Amino acid sequence: MRQLSPLSRRVTAAALGLVVMSGVAACAGPQDGGAKDAGKDGAPRKGGTLTVLNAEPHADFDPARLYTSGGGNVPSLVFRTLTTRNREDGAEGTKVVPDLATDTGRPNKDATEWTFTLKEGLKYDDGTPITSADIKYGIERSFAAELSGGAPFLRDWLIGGADYQGPYKSPQGLASIVTPDDRTIVFKLRKPEGDFPFVATQTQFAPVPKAKDTGTKYEERPVSSGPYKVVRNEGDGERLVLERNPHWSEKTDAERKAYPDRIDVLSGLDAAVINQRLSTGSGVDAAAVTTDTNLGPAELAQIGGSAGEKELASRVGTGRFGYVNYLAFNPKVKPFDDIRVRQAISYAINRTSVINAAGGSALAEPATTFLPEKEAFGHTPYDHFPAGKTGNPAKAKELLKAAGQEKLTITLTHSTAQNRQTSPEVATAVQQALAKAGITVKLQGLENNAFNEKRWSAKDAPGFFLSRWGADWPSGAPFLAPIFDGRQIVKDGSNYNHAQLNDPAINREIDEINKLTDLRAAAPRWGALDKRIGALALDVPLFHPVYKRLYGKDVKNIVISDWTGVLDISQVAVK
Known part of the structure; x- marks a missing residue:
């Protein structure tokens, strides 16, 4: 079980060079629970580039190695899973919903067996179809020692999972994952697990075509099942550039809006630098967000009453994670x-x-x-x-x-x-x-x-x-x-x-x-x-x-759920 979540980050007021105030929590609109913001010029539209400014690099950008349920951050844009979270504000966002699958899974009587059926028409970024065998293989490779780091639940839950060493050493695969046809996958568990639909949101459930698996190098150019594909991955995830997956269809994906044409992720930045750039909003930073850097108490305590400071306060998203x-x-x-x-x-x-x-x-x-x-x-x-x-x-x-x-x-x-x-x-x-x-x-x-x-x-x-x-x-x-x-x-x-x-x-x-x-x-x-x-x-x-994070002045459609407590990139649009 992962004990860490996004940590609050201390930022000095001097380094930030701005003033923000504790009254943010009482403000209405997107800063208080992330209500959708259509903006002055109407509903969110497709186009533009979204910049992501983060402190922690997106290292090991491989679905087997990532520890995420694909909730609201960058991996969810590239890797779809059997299920995902409902992309809505607040408590509605705590619900699990279908993603690649047609439903959230069908259990047997005692919840020791779960069956999923894939939607029709699912494709990778190269146009090839996504199959149940690809999901089985994607899960199995997460057991390989050289691809460790992901969520550990399946090792404990799947029959035979505790001893399985992954497909590189055991190419016969896990007998407890069965794929009777290209659209059906069945999981056999060693104990009842009523929460299995939640675990199926983990990136280990993202499909990986065996023919495209390059082992530890897969993170450099992973095959995309989501609305974006990786076109650049530099510095072990410090710079990620995502562009549209031409074969993704919103007809099969009710959750991701995929408004921007391009997403540029810059990581390894100092927290003070991130908040300074977001507050100033010059150039590309006007259409920028962060998913891991909080405002600190010094900044929140200083929001004043001037027009500029009120504008800044309106760009603070508040989230609560479990x-x-x-x-x-x-x-x-x-x-x-x-x-x-x-x-x-x-x-x-x-x-x-x-x-x-x-x-x-x-x-x-x-x-x-x-x-x-x-x-x-x-x-x-x-x-x-x-x-x-x-x-x-x-x-x-x-x-x-x-x-x-x-x-x-x-x-x-x-x-x-x-x-x-x-x-x-x-x-x-x-x-x-x-x-x-x-x-x-x-x-x-x-x-x-x-x-x-x-x-x-x-x-x-x-x-x-x-x-x-x-x-x-x-x-x-x-x-x-x-x-x-x-x-x-x-x-x-x-x-x-x-x-x-x-x-x-x-x-x-x-x-x-x-x-x-x-x-x-x-x-x-x-x-x-x-x-x-x-x-x-x-x-x-x-x-x-409680998490309080700035977003750029040209960012629209802010959604913050109680599942992750952070801004959901898959919903964001830019002017």
Whole structure:
């Protein structure tokens, strides 16, 4: 499971050279949830060049190696998949819809087998037809060691997936993927998975014709099934140029609008440079967007009242991704084996100071539940350890006394990276809050890679640390199972079950919910399970991040869904 999502980026006001203000969240229109913008001169039209300014390069531009569900970013323009997300604003965007397939899949009775039928008339950019065998091959090559990096779900879910080494070593392929004809593909799973239609949005489900597979060089000129094809790929994804795929048909693709004729992606840029270029909007930057660079608190706090600043505020897109930042406990380390100590810390936390450290209320929203406050995840409100806005040190002291820990000293491990999620500022806010309850907190800051290695280690995880989790699709399954399913504890590798919880009753409930293919029925059960686990005080939810990103003054048709929380390039038009 991927624990990282788009990170908020700190940008200094001096480097940005502009003023923007926290009042953006209250503005109407596209900046508040991404309402479509027809502009003064009517509806969006085809034509022009869209420029994308990003900090992170689009390295490994191969559907096998990408870790994305094709939600709103560049890969989705080139790689179509069996299913995709509904390209609508807000909560409507959390729904999974057909893409290459005619529907979102047909399960057998217990959701251990899923069948998909491809639409008619699907073609690659060279005009050759897309077949079910190409999708099977595209999935199989994602198992090859030399093409690692993509989502790991199929290795766990498909029968035989755990031992399969990919088509280069095992050309016979996976027997659990069956293609009885050119338009039908069947997946046989080793356990029920009602969320399979969501996983079918991952780029591993993009078709790859075996005859065109060039192994590790495929990323340079991948065969396109989407509305655009790659014509330039330089610097390991730092410069990508996309032009129209002449054989893509909007008759088979209800989701991607494909308005621009050309898309020029420039990556590896400094965050301050990106926001400066977007705010100034000179030349090609007037028709530019970013999918990975946020505005920081300094900029948002300074939006003023002048006409120019109001215009800038109208070009800030706000998004909320399924994500939670939390304090994690490892009960195998004393004194965190005592639930009363964990409860005391839960009561003592001051979420107001944490939110301020994370960038303020415009960039972070307080959390008392592990699941995000979205219906699609099954969010069920609860607050087992009410701390109010500023903490409840009196209740914390009462619990510590009962536990014989009235003079408690503990260590909080965090990253030294300035990402405003597991940062020194957030750690300091926690330290100060717990001090009011009589808890002395020593801070242990680690370089980000060392921090991640330590927090995801089953053997060496600290007892108390800052952590975060983002779901790969909007459901309770990818949120709760990796963190609390005891069968997903990894002894040698990345272990996301920080508490190493292995409760048979919780494991069984996860299995029972996974059998449900009716997502409306599954969602409230995930919420109930979240509430049940929350009572164990194995973590302290702190906040859910909010993303605020500038877009150019000549960009139209802004769509930001609750699936990705970022601007959807497939919907954008330029003047």
